[in-house]
Amino acid sequence: MKTLADLKKIREKAQEEMKLRGGNVRIKIVVGMGTSGIAMGAREVMKTFLEEISNRNLTDVLVTQTGEKGLSSMEPVVDLIEDGKPKVTYGNMTSDKVKKVVVEHIVNGRVVSDYVVATGN
Amino acid sequence: MSLKRIDLLICCGSGCVSSGALKIKERFHEVLQEKGLVNEINIIETGCMGPCDYGPVMVIYPEGIFYKKVTPEDVEEIVSDHFIKGRPVARLMLQDEEEKTFSTQKEVPFYQKQVKVALANCGYIDPESIDEYIATGGYEALGTVLTTMSPQDAIEVIKKSGLRGRGGGGFPTYLKWQMVHDNQAEEKYIICNGDEGDPGAFMDRSLLEGDPHRILEGMMISAFAMGATSGFFYIRAEYPLAIKRIKHAIAQAKELGLMGRSIFGSKFSFDAEVRTGAGAFVCGEETALINSIEGQRGNPTPKPPYPAVQGLWGKPTVVNNVETYGNIPTIFLKGADWFASMGTETSKGTKVFALTGDIRNTGLVEVPMGITLREMIFDVGGGMSGGHKFKAVQLGGPSGGCLTTQHLDVPVDYESLKERGAMMGSGGVIVMNDEKCMVNVAKFFMDFCVDESCGKCSPCRIGLKQMLDILTRIDSGYGKEGDIEELQRLGEAISKLSLCGLGQSAPNPVLSTIRFFREEYESHIRDKSCATKVCLDLMHFHIDKNRCIGCSLCAKKCPVSCISGSRDEKYTINQLPCVKCGNCMDVCPVKAVTKVPGMHPEVAAKRLAETKLSHNYDE
Numbered sequence: 059m060k061t062l063a064d065l066k067k068i069r070e071k072a073q074e075e076m077k078l079r080g081g082n083v084r085i086k087i088v089v090g091m092g093t094s095g096i097a098m099g100a101r102e103v104m105k106t107f108l109e110e111i112s113n114r115n116l117t118d119v120l121v122t123q124t125g126e127k128g129l130s131s132m133e134p135v136v137d138l139i140e141d142g143k144p145k146v147t148y149g150n151m152t153s154d155k156v157k158k159v160v161v162e163h164i165v166n167g168r169v170v171s172d173y174v175v176a177t178g179n
Numbered sequence: 180m181s182l183k184r185i186d187l188l189i190c191c192g193s194g195c196v197s198s199g200a201l202k203i204k205e206r207f208h209e210v211l212q213e214k215g216l217v218n219e220i221n222i223i224e225t226g227c228m229g230p231c232d233y234g235p236v237m238v239i240y241p242e243g244i245f246y247k248k249v250t251p252e253d254v255e256e257i258v259s260d261h262f263i264k265g266r267p268v269a270r271l272m273l274q275d276e277e278e279k280t281f282s283t284q285k286e287v288p289f290y291q292k293q294v295k296v297a298l299a300n301c302g303y304i305d306p307e308s309i310d311e312y313i314a315t316g317g318y319e320a321l322g323t324v325l326t327t328m329s330p331q332d333a334i335e336v337i338k339k340s341g342l343r344g345r346g347g348g349g350f351p352t353y354l355k356w357q358m359v360h361d362n363q364a365e366e367k368y369i370i371c372n373g374d375e376g377d378p379g380a381f382m383d384r385s386l387l388e389g390d391p392h393r394i395l396e397g398m399m400i401s402a403f404a405m406g407a408t409s410g411f412f413y414i415r416a417e418y419p420l421a422i423k424r425i426k427h428a429i430a431q432a433k434e435l436g437l438m439g440r441s442i443f444g445s446k447f448s449f450d451a452e453v454r455t456g457a458g459a460f461v462c463g464e465e466t467a468l469i470n471s472i473e474g475q476r477g478n479p480t481p482k483p484p485y486p487a488v489q490g491l492w493g494k495p496t497v498v499n500n501v502e503t504y505g506n507i508p509t510i511f512l513k514g515a516d517w518f519a520s521m522g523t524e525t526s527k528g529t530k531v532f533a534l535t536g537d538i539r540n541t542g543l544v545e546v547p548m549g550i551t552l553r554e555m556i557f558d559v560g561g562g563m564s565g566g567h568k569f570k571a572v573q574l575g576g577p578s579g580g581c582l583t584t585q586h587l588d589v590p591v592d593y594e595s596l597k598e599r600g601a602m603m604g605s606g607g608v609i610v611m612n613d614e615k616c617m618v619n620v621a622k623f624f625m626d627f628c629v630d631e632s633c634g635k636c637s638p639c640r641i642g643l644k645q646m647l648d649i650l651t652r653i654d655s656g657y658g659k660e661g662d663i664e665e666l667q668r669l670g671e672a673i674s675k676l677s678l679c680g681l682g683q684s685a686p687n688p689v690l691s692t693i694r695f696f697r698e699e700y701e702s703h704i705r706d707k708s709c710a711t712k713v714c715l716d717l718m719h720f721h722i723d724k725n726r727c728i729g730c731s732l733c734a735k736k737c738p739v740s741c742i743s744g745s746r747d748e749k750y751t752i753n754q755l756p757c758v759k760c761g762n763c764m765d766v767c768p769v770k771a772v773t774k775v776p777g778m779h780p781e782v783a784a785k786r787l788a789e790t791k792l793s794h795n796y797d798e
Binding site: 076 | 183184185186188219221240241242243263264265266303304310311313314316318319322323326435436437443444
């Protein structure tokens with residue numbers, strides 16, 4: 059290391075690794091992991107999100123989980139929360155649908171209305 | 180980029196480690212393995228998070244959920260409920276008396292009045308990862324100073340910030356640097372004083388264990404400012420984890436080129452090594468510390484010459500405390516004005532304290548200078564434990580003095596504490612409730628100082644022993660009129676005449692307890708009574724015959740068989756042979772045994788007879 063720019067490179071990479079601890083987060087994905095969600099494959103959905111985000115190197119997206127959301131007939135249910143925008147809830151998610159949501163919604167900013175079951179808070 | 184979705188921060192400060200944090204960490208590894216979650220969750224060992232009383236504690240990100248008193252049995256539930264289903268485990272969260280639950284770390288009242296500067300990363304990053312330190316802005320201050328400032332500029336920044344030595348004395352930090360900077364010697368040294376030894380103090384240890392790179396960076400900036408090229412960490416051998424972590428930090432910094440030759444492409448080169456101390460309290464005194472590094476006996480030498488003029492191997496040397504270095508990187512990153520905006524007229528910034536004693540939230544805290552003792556003890560510390568009343572607080576360990584209820588609104592800064600006979604010290608705060616005997620407390624600290632006196636100068640070596648003898652006499656019921664005055668006379672003389680800070684400050688606990696609790700000393704001497712029932716010779720056990728059911732348990736458990744009686748007559752204690760072990764009180768099923776203040780009349784009469792007898796022999 060010889061310059062502050064070298065240090066900055068290390069810092070940015072390391073901040074990336076630490077983003078869970080309150081870094082720069084643009085979109086938060088909340089997967090409903092109640093009993094019925096898990097029964098309908100919510101874990102698979104979450105894993106796919108994690109993989110897709112990792113493969114695409116999306117640094118400002120956070121995946122977290124919550125309990126039963128009360129939409130049991132539409133499980134697995136996923137919320138996408140973006141700063142300054144109404145919350146979007148997707149239902150009946152599968153791995154393939156996740157891939158589409160990642161490309162369309164998270165990368166290109168277009169809500170995949172076919173899968174949406176609710177919007178707003 | 181990683182797949183992780185949860186950062187599990189387990190506090191591995193020494194407090195939590197001794198309450199089982201490492202076992203919990205192991206258990207997490209096992210359970211995550213079983214459930215196939217290893218790839219989704221980061222387990223990070225951090226330094227001390229502060230609230231040691233709740234230990235083992237942990238924080239789980241991204242939500243920042245705070246769990247306390249976790250046991251290995253709880254791990255499975257945390258994993259299956261929180262990690263898999265996203266339902267945090269409410270029963271492991273902190274609750275106050277009104278059963279209000281605090282789910283995240285930010286909400287916990289303990290943290291509310293704290294401002295973390297030196298401790299900013301402690302409990303937040305992995306201390307063994309230089310990358311995590313860099314992620315929080317680490318080494319940027321060093322880089323900026325080395326590439327854009329002259330040594331004099333750096334000294335000016337510290338002068339403007341108003342930073343004073345955090346080891347206890349409160350000497351302006353810039354002044355030490357300036358003195359060594361102005362000295363034209365070819366070789367200069369810098370030392371980090373990590374010889375923290377006061378009973379009840381663990382600030383420096385926690386900093387070294389929890390954020391070693393910060394201390395290293397602070398030291399390198401100081402070294403640049405004064406022109407030193409090599410430094411020593413002097414850490415006591417009782418702190419093996421601190422030593423390991425700082426050695427690890429040095430190795431990592433060297434590997435990245437943040438230490439060694441021409442750092443950041445500048446002309447500045449620096450190397451540091453660790454020296455372990457053998458655990459003598461006096462080696463926290465800078466001249467004794469320097470002698471110890473040189474391989475000599477750890478004795479202090481008279482000042483002047485000050486180390487800034489003639490220090491390690493006769494070269495100009497700066498000795499700064501761990502916490503002082505801990506503040507420096509942030510001062511350069513956020514600016515001297517920012518630092519100086521906190522605190523009082525003469526004391527700027529924040530101070531780390533180790534809160535211990537009879538309070539609810541014992542632990543490590545960092546508060547702005549000028550906070551009142553009341554806020555520190557009752558708001559941050561959570562007030563007294565077990566429903567007891569506040570009696571006194573000892574600041575500055577065996578070198579400091581005690582303060583009482585009337586001082587609760589005193590702002591904590593170097594000057595206001597000194598005016599009232601206490602001192603900032605390195606930051607040990609021992610809070611005492613109304614069950615503590617102040618004579619006994621004074622004796623405890625005096626005993627410590629007698630043990631730790633190096634023996635070089637006579638006031639400290641002989642004088643302190645005399646004071647301890649008088650205190651022992653008072654506390655065992657042989658105190659006589661004039662003892663208090665003799666303690667004061669000795670104390671004042673020792674303060675004036677001792678060679679180093681140890682002897683100069685050792686009488687403080689005795690003098691301050693006499694000042695504020697003279698009536699306790701008097702009742703020990705005149706009435707042979709210890710109101711708090713702590714001094715064994717000045718209290719006795721009593722069996723209430725109306726309550727006693729004659730079960731004979733106390734008599735069976737008495738190690739000296741001094742309890743006799745029967746079911747009808749009930750039981751009584753023969754006071755003369757009683758050793759005051761308290762077994763009878765512990766086993767009594769109906770709580771008929773109580774402690775009573777004052778020497779029992781039979782014992783007093785026997786002692787009087789013995790005194791007369793010895794007088795007769797003398798004649």
